[in-house]
Amino acid sequence: xxxxxxxxxxxxxxxxxxxxxxxxxxxxxxxxxxxxxxxxxxxxxxxxxxxxxxxxxxxxxxxxxxxxxxxxxxxxxxxxxxxxxxxxxxxxxxxxxxxxxxxxxxxxxxxxxxx
Amino acid sequence: xxxxxxxxxxxxxxxxxxxxxxxxxxxxxxxxxxxxxxxxxxxxxxxxxxxxxxxxxxxxxxxxxxxxxxxxxxxxxxxxxxxxxxxxxxxxxxxxxxxxxxxxxxxxxxxx
Numbered sequence: 001x002x003x004x005x006x007x008x009x010x011x012x013x014x015x016x017x018x019x020x021x022x023x024x025x026x027x028x029x030x031x032x033x034x035x036x037x038x039x040x041x042x043x044x045x046x047x048x049x050x051x052x053x054x055x056x057x058x059x060x061x062x063x064x065x066x067x068x069x070x071x072x073x074x075x076x077x078x079x080x081x082x083x084x085x086x087x088x089x090x091x092x093x094x095x096x097x098x099x100x101x102x103x104x105x106x107x108x109x110x111x112x113x114x115x
Numbered sequence: 116x117x118x119x120x121x122x123x124x125x126x127x128x129x130x131x132x133x134x135x136x137x138x139x140x141x142x143x144x145x146x147x148x149x150x151x152x153x154x155x156x157x158x159x160x161x162x163x164x165x166x167x168x169x170x171x172x173x174x175x176x177x178x179x180x181x182x183x184x185x186x187x188x189x190x191x192x193x194x195x196x197x198x199x200x201x202x203x204x205x206x207x208x209x210x211x212x213x214x215x216x217x218x219x220x221x222x223x224x225x226x227x
Binding site: 004031033035041042043044088090101102103104105106107108 | 119121146148150155156157158159160163170171173205207215216217218219220221
C-alpha cells in the first residue's frame with residue numbers, strides 16, 4: 001500500500017535555510033503536496049508539484065522531486081520564526097487508481113526556528 | 116472569497132453518543148473530503164463526497180457516515196462514539212475536475 005515517511009523534527013536558526021525531506025512508495029503518484037499546520041489550526045496548502053516536474057519555486061519555497069528515488073523535499077529560504085509549525089508531505093494517486101481521490105499524508109515534520 | 120468553514124470548533128461527547136460535524140466548501144468547489152487527525156499523526160482519509168454520493172472511502176468502520184447537500188456542503192456523522200474517536204476532524208474541498216484540496220480549521224472532538 002501507499003506510505004509516506006518524514007523525519008519528525010528539524011531545528012534551524014532564523015535566517016538559515018530549512019530543508020524538509022519526504023519519501024513515498026506509490027510509484028503512480030500524480031501530485032505531491034506540502035501543507036503547513038500551526039498549533040490548533042487546520043492545514044494550509046503551501047505548494048504542490050506534478051509528478052512530471054522535478055522542481056518548482058514559489059517565493060521562499062523550493063520543491064525538489066526525484067521520482068526515481070521517490071524523494072520529495074521542501075526548502076524554505078531565509079527561515080523566520082513565523083515558519084515554526086508542522087509540515088506535512090502528502091501524495092495523491094493516479095485518477096484511475098483505487099485510492100485516487102484521497103491524499104496520503106506523512107506524520108509531519110515539526111520545524112522549530114531558533115531566534 | 117470564503118475558504119472552507121467547519122462547525123462546531125470544539126465538541127465534547129460521551130462514549131456511545133452520536134455526533135454530527137458540518138462543513139461548507141470553498142466557493143466554487145463541488146467536492147468534499149473528510150479526514151481524521153489523531154494527536155501527533157498525519158490526517159487519515161475517511162471518505163469523499165461528490166454529486167451527493169460517497170465517491171471513495173478509507174479504512175473506517177460503518178459508524179462513520181456522511182452526506183452532501185445540493186449546495187455542496189457536507190456532514191460527517193459518527194455513531195456509538197468510542198474513546199479512540201477523539202481527534203481533530205478536518206474537512207477539505209476541491210474541484211472534481213482536478214486541483215488541490217483546501218482544508219478547513221477542523222473540529223476538535225473529545226470523547227469521554
